[in-house]
Amino acid sequence: MFDDLRAHLAALDGPWPTRKRPIATRTATARPGPAAAPPTDDGAPGAPGVPEPTGVPDVPAHGLGGDGSLARDVGGYQAVLTIEDPLTVRLTYVGADGYPLPTVPGALKVPHAAEIRELKALAKGVRGTLADERARAEALMAADGRSWRHGAWRREWLDHPVSGAVARGLIWEFQDPDGVWHAATPGESVLVTVDGRALPVPADAAPVRLWHPARARPAAVRAWRDFVIDNRMVQAFKQAFREVCALGPDEEGALRSDRFAGHIVRYARLRELFRERGWRPDHRGRLHGGAPPAARRVLGGGWRAVLHYDPAEAAGQGDRVVTGHVRFERRDRRHWSRAGLADAPPLVFSEAMRDVGLFVDAASIAADPDWPDGEDRHHLHYRREAAFGRPGAAAEARRAALERILPRTRIADRCALGDRFLDVRGELRTYRIHLGTAHVRMEPEGTLLRVVPSRRKGQSGLFLPFEDERLSLILTKAVLLAADHKITDEPLLRRIRTGL
Template sequence: MDLVTRLTRALTDPEFETDAPYAELPRLSDVQLGSLLPLAYRVGATGTPTMTRVRFAVEGEGRERPARYTPEACRAMFDALVAQLEERDAADLGRAVASLLRCTGPRPDLAVPSRALVAFRLEKDDLRQPYALLAVAALAGDGSLREVRERLGRGGGPIAVDESGLVAGLAPDELALLSEAAERDGYGAPPPLPDLWRRIADIPAYAAFARRALEAATERAEAIQAGRIPYKADGAYTDREVAVLGCAARVALVRDEPWLPDLLDRLLPAVTVAPTTAKTLPSQALLYELVRAAQEHPTPELVTAIRTVRTSVRHAGVPKTLDRMLKKVDAALAARTDVALRLPTLGFDADGVLRRTAGDHRALVTVTDSGAVLTWSKDGRPLRGAPAAVRRDHGGLVKELRELVKRVGVQLGTLARALEAGFTVDAVHPYGRWRTELAGHPLARSVVGRLIWEVEVAPGEWQAVLPGAGALPGAGGLPDAPDGSSVRLWHPIRSDPGTVRAWRDLLTERRIRQPFKQAFREIYLLTPAERETGVYSHRFAAHLVHYRRMFALFRARGWTSRLLGFWDGGDQDEAVCTLAAGEWQVRFAHSLATAGDEDLATTDQVRFDRRAAGGWREAPLADVPPLVFSEAMRDVDLFVGVTSIAADPDWTDRGAEREYWQRAGFGELTASAEVRREALRRIVPRLAIADRCSFDGRWMVVSGDLGTYRIHLGSANVLMEPDDAYLCIVASRGRSDGEVFLPFEDERLSLILSKALLLAGDSGITDPGILGQIKRGA
């Protein structure tokens, strides 16, 4: 019996017995899957265990990859939805439009089942999935479309009413596209069609409506700010209007409309700050909807606008939520290489300076490595700040320049984050455009000039260069290559160890701090053990971590995960992150170990999935592109390294976890700790304590006047010689030297240096807690 026949009998014959053949389902063709999905939907609560198992298996396969429906299967899906109305007391119209969009032949006559589905929804006053409801109503005829449109317009708000009038004139397939894009909450939702929003954006009537809707939203928000409309917290728009405006924003972003940046610069500030002193927002809902649109179709202008208003929001929780959401925006912007390089000059000259005059005074805004700096002068003499006369007579200019400084900082931060997120995309840019719009841009070059780039000077031959400080000895300046050549960010995983060391030496010698860790970036190569396990890595398994801290890091780094708790099935999960422009996905398993004031979790396997046929399929680790693998494991190392109890100096006296603390807190170095050791080897010889420091494997050894100390380069924990007694130094007790140059930001690196500086001069320690431990050890 072939697979399709076996599955058909399992779904329709209560007497038939078989196991759910999960491993065989990928063998089904898309059309065969489409023929089985209507049968699976007909299996209700009264189905036998076999029927239910097979139903869930088939529906699960339908969520993993797109099915295709013959005209007969499309009609069968509509009939199945009608047949299950009474038992399920619901009609999932998303399944109807999915079969409609994926129909392989002429659309069958669907008027009768469509009328039944619409009548059921209207009788229940269930207006969810409005686009799907309109699409099915358009198929039903008999006045159904008119009635649905009238019902959707009630209380939806003027913008929603305007859209209802527009979409009622669209074809059923166009309405189905809107439903597929905007209404993906159903259990059986298949993977979305490729270029879905592009297809919607190509509907001329909807593209025109998008501008009209966003302009109407802006005018209303500005009227609220001006007091012409009474203010109500989060009441500027109805729920339906927020959803409609989200669709309008996505269409405008996909089309990259030239009018959109200026409009968003008006709309976003108007919806994020109350016209009163209240800490509420005119529309928190629309703010988040626009950020979700940016996650899918980002532009540099929108990302900058969001980051700019983030600093002015008074509501305490909104900035944190925005920060989490913006992580995904940055990654998406890196993948959208056609717009990612775009950056306005904002009036700055070729030298990165903007000049303004205020009476006898002169203002200069200068772009530096750390952002923009505003300075004032009179008759060529620098002043400490804006003089009182300038603030009095030119207050508008002072405000404008201060806002400009803030905006430049936001734009440069957006650019740096987008470039770093482009590592897994392996973003490549045309050399001529890069040279003009980035390396030669008055603002962008402060970021670009401190990063190492590779130019393809011949097919397959890449030359690395640091634009702001020259290249490695003998490499010359910017290479002479055609404008059409490719340029990309250099990554250490593509270089030999000697070249990596040379770049690190150059950055340290010239005291160049990169916008993000590049030359000193950790790399993670596949190990023999991982080749042996095949589809999973145990490299970061079996660690004890502070769960809440790790969960916060998940969200900060753009990973998604459920908040764990000790309820049925709630004590374990996988944190998931999508990489490489949506082509790869990494999963990091973890589970709760203890509950109480400080929840602990244990870490487990890391696995990878590849997007295939519109869905996700688990992939062998050996098939994961090395750069994608390295960047994913870098995040996991961060999660474990930062939140492990081994890095907690106060954990030494606590319970059964002491054994793990001892093992992990002084164990072999991870890739991030090895990079830290390399940085310290370059930094320490430049310090006054250099003659008191040496390196021994995973330790930095510091000789003080009272004793000798070994600082672990991973955890920063300290042991005292000769008997390895533990020395507890709480971070705030250490002292740091602000003059010490650090080539990258790393809290553990700073902590190790502060402890080394403290212990090298241990005879000057006055803290009784630390001094008492040292004397006892001696």
């Protein structure tokens, strides 16, 4: 089956533009935007007249040049270390023929072993710093009032060899003298707006902040998503396609949210996600013989989100927990006091609830690829309901990406995108791929089709606007099933033909 997948993945490589960084074409005109952000607790400027914050992080440059690269001569070769984009650091060796080699040439391994080890260690250090800068930038998405002076922003972010690779893949907002914010991304020596115009160079004292879709109009969000796709813009994290969680009508005036309560998730996977997203679980919970367990994440402006969860009730389910309610706390000097959902700043609320939604999306047993073939039959009703139920915000982001990706593929005429499913018309059957779990149903009887493709990264060569394993899985399955008559994997083919 894996050979079938690799053979059909080429169908996804559509007519993409070749450039990765946009180039402005004409002068921008001012457009109204959100109001200026207030100053933060740490003195970060939200408006002219506020002093610059102290404590600028000392981010190592690792000896890289302004373009994020470094070259050294090693025994007749030139070793080139380059930050290609916010996610990729490449170390290559260029010989006399001018072609880069991704591995160490045999002629260098013994006589230049010490230099090779030093270069590998340097590449590892650059990757670590780049990962730290990605995390630092994404943490700003919850900091509603965090901003810089334009001059300081250039020094701290744009002109830094490592931080600049992160900054150039993101969307920022720049405030003009009238207090209007304009969104733009760094291009080739200019700031480029969503319509491809050059934003006038801001004054050194002009405030700069990170763009968040929760502050933008829906039309602007859609335009930036198109921009990211059209320019193959590699973002350090999901920004343009970021999930936005707003306060619901039933949550106004409430002290807790049950929006994500009642989901059964794998505890080991949940703990991994806690570490990745900066949540700290309480080890004294019922899972360990104490009070009800919870995990907490400290966000910007003295706010903290709390997620409660409990062990699954079914016997022998020690590795599974049931998600509970989410609440917010505000720092009062040394203590935390409970606050209402509506009291939390919109970006704090959105980022915290987004995290919990991602926990459910990634750790729910409904997304288990072994379902329903596993030995455990507990919680079967939940699995059946959640596996093909109404998807969450993460699935909505996948849908938005698929809307822009599918028309560029060779299977576009065989696909139809709905609210919950991607429908794929093959030669033998029609298939429905769920946008939340990536599970497949065969029409017309709705039988589950278990398809487990290869998980090797980078084999399709398809540009995706953000890293999401399930989005890749949906596209991979769609390509395979659109040409179901060419499948050579006999067990899979028998399952498809059953009932025909």
